[in-house]
Amino acid sequence: MELKVGRKKKNTKTVINVKGVEIGAGEPIIIAGPCAVEGEELYLDEAQFLKSLGVEILRGGAFKPRTSPYAFSGLGVEGLKILAQAREITGLPVVTEVMDPRDVEIVAEYADILQIGSRNMQNFTLLKEVGLIKKPILLKRGLAATIKEWLLAAEYIVDSGNEQVILCERGIRTFEDYTRNTFDLAGMVAALDLTHLPVIADPSHATGRRELVGRVALGAVAAGADGIMLEVHPRPEEALSDGRQSLDYNEFKKLMDKIKGFKSQSILL
Amino acid sequence: MELKVGRKKKNTKTVINVKGVEIGAGEPIIIAGPCAVEGEELYLDEAQFLKSLGVEILRGGAFKPRTSPYAFSGLGVEGLKILAQAREITGLPVVTEVMDPRDVEIVAEYADILQIGSRNMQNFTLLKEVGLIKKPILLKRGLAATIKEWLLAAEYIVDSGNEQVILCERGIRTFEDYTRNTFDLAGMVAALDLTHLPVIADPSHATGRRELVGRVALGAVAAGADGIMLEVHPRPEEALSDGRQSLDYNEFKKLMDKIKGFKSQSILL
Amino acid sequence: MELKVGRKKKNTKTVINVKGVEIGAGEPIIIAGPCAVEGEELYLDEAQFLKSLGVEILRGGAFKPRTSPYAFSGLGVEGLKILAQAREITGLPVVTEVMDPRDVEIVAEYADILQIGSRNMQNFTLLKEVGLIKKPILLKRGLAATIKEWLLAAEYIVDSGNEQVILCERGIRTFEDYTRNTFDLAGMVAALDLTHLPVIADPSHATGRRELVGRVALGAVAAGADGIMLEVHPRPEEALSDGRQSLDYNEFKKLMDKIKGFKSQSILL
């Protein structure tokens, strides 16, 4: 497989620099925030709290893909504006999902990283569209995508002209339903070997259970993840989506301390 | 689940009439054609052959979703025009896939039924867009979609205003790799019970193996499918895509004879 | 794969004759009975009812594999004796499961066909043991077994000296949980091609839902199954196991009529 995203074509690790934050440079970066941007005050408060704990990139959904047409689907452009405010206040870059090829331009106007969700991993129209812009793309693995298909989805973006792709393992769908999905640790490690692109982990969606998120995150860091993306909410039980898998502030602070311990002791190098 | 597509909301079967062909009215209808429209002469010849055997709807891809960006991705609008020609010559309605919300208008101009492929089953942007037109939509089940998610995807289309949705079971992804996918016969039967929409089967994509297609098709018909969609190619070994699962003319003719036998003996009623 | 069970080694269909009932000879045979033998009177009554409808082989569990150690696990030898009585009264052969290599002898004393359950498909100790006896073995596919592994399990039995193996597709485990398992129709058809052994279907365990069983059975017959194994119980809601998937007498009678219709019209030849 002589892909542009493959190690055979280019064997030096791709480092993606987003407003000074380097992804793929050795230290795992932390991306955190609520599943959805639910309101201005709530989001700006959370952004500042997360910054104070050392979070490097903020996340938050403005356009939310929902299994049911009747579920809360995000604040749209209003949400994008709140994200931009958060960036101004904290200085941290923001990542948010884009679902519609016609929205790529406006999302790119507000966000620093555009996310392609797992349901759209093989939305080739959308992949080609985000391949035309100059901002990094965070490409989630599809819930039934093989590693090869995931890399080929990234290839669509790179082949369209955008080499800044971050892969994100977020769990695959299996028969096990105690967890929301099955976090594929070995698949993440394999992707780190097969491609020169940064590969991060999303233990929140992978597990769907708050109590498992922290240990799975530590496992992913120890196995070499270039970053971790986490859902955090001040009151998870009130979240408009994914509350079951969101860490509260206290849980998140404890996890950050452990990850910092890992980093400071250079165990991962 | 009190969905608009559900039996609880409406317990009479939805019958979709496409240029006189009734889908969901009791007799299973046959949709056939090559995976992709590869050229004018080839397609028009095939269309006439298929009509002569009793095929009721023609299929053929103009916009092809492909796992790799380097694979043949269809003739685009040129392909749509060939489909329209085939309809004119044969009088049969045509179905073809749409992948991009911006293409819905032009595809609807040429095609009688618009297909949403399995990779796009949760492309909610696209679902809402085809919900705005007045033509029937053939919605394939996603390769890792539960029956519930499949019905909710249909609900997006119906809730947007288009009640003419045909569901298509085309195999799900499992550990078994002898077949391309695992045809979920019981899932198809369950969908027939849970929704009032017509449900058809696609044994070509489900099995990925020509020698299995016929018997799986007969099984689907006996279990109550409202129709069967099949890939047929005059010389499968030369097909630009999916040759391995396409029936040749001889195989297809034999299968049609068996299905006619089923129909004439009213075994299915 | 030059296996003894493979078509390359022997291309004539193996027909297994159990007390005059021929399995693999063209006509699909019907095996039916309750999940477990729950008591003498109940079982003997049911056996006579099933015979009156044309059932050719009786089933009933005496040793029941149960996920929990606290669930009803069968009547053991007492159950075997009831099965033998049923055979005497009806003249029909009986099939029952054996789980322990040390029980093979006693089960073979009472039963006409010994069943290896899906959980034991790769219990190689047991496979070798039933390979030493002279009675037919019904080998269920493991719930996560590939077709190749299933055939290799049969190979263990045949290689140990017993060529009378009947394969049974009973559903595989996938992400879909609306049904208990996913009935793999194409896998059943593939097995019919790859091996000369008879292949039957068990729609009761495959679907786990009474209302789906009949149509899945018809689908399997139309696709070429050499037989169908069904769970039937006079009062499914009172069954000690698997009531949810057992047909009641009325449902079973209707299904038998449809299958007879199939047979009499020779549609399957």
Add this chain to the structure above:
Amino acid sequence: MELKVGRKKKNTKTVINVKGVEIGAGEPIIIAGPCAVEGEELYLDEAQFLKSLGVEILRGGAFKPRTSPYAFSGLGVEGLKILAQAREITGLPVVTEVMDPRDVEIVAEYADILQIGSRNMQNFTLLKEVGLIKKPILLKRGLAATIKEWLLAAEYIVDSGNEQVILCERGIRTFEDYTRNTFDLAGMVAALDLTHLPVIADPSHATGRRELVGRVALGAVAAGADGIMLEVHPRPEEALSDGRQSLDYNEFKKLMDKIKGFKSQSILL
């Protein structure tokens, strides 16, 4: 779920002491050895090498479950004797698999821990038999077993009278075939919460690829595994089974150094 293996019944961690090695006491223990015992000299040499690196328990198969009846299936009792010799020379306890309930006695005579392989996780006959002895049982998760089913299999052993059960996550079967199985890190973490029994990881079988084993092992340790079981072979390319997933001596030594680093810095507490 008020199981004897559950936290609700007993909330203090079960610590299993095998000849002085404590499993479940906080520090992850390392179990290593070749897949199969292939010969006396080879095994004794390896045992001493592994001991010199700090391995705490030796592994090696004498009775090997093999998918094909024609593959190497172990040295049997001869292999058990070699394991006992290795224990004498090194002082380390040994673990080996038992497949046949009739072999439990003799395997228990030679081995310190008896392993139930994944194919036998629901071989209830065998589970009850090992529940009658006084030695620890290492219970591998079945390749399609849910966490609940895995705990219920342990319950069979405990309910039969043997409370010394060690659970082992070794990968589940999914659609992804780049790795041999899918290592379920979150499932391992969930099991650590749901049961008081020790839970270890087997990254060799989980990944099936030597180059992934080390990082998956580190991930499992960081996530809280009570131990790691690894396949090591002096010349993996010559191994009679599982060579593709066995670490060579050099790779294993590097991994041991990293794991020791983890331990010494108390990061895991």
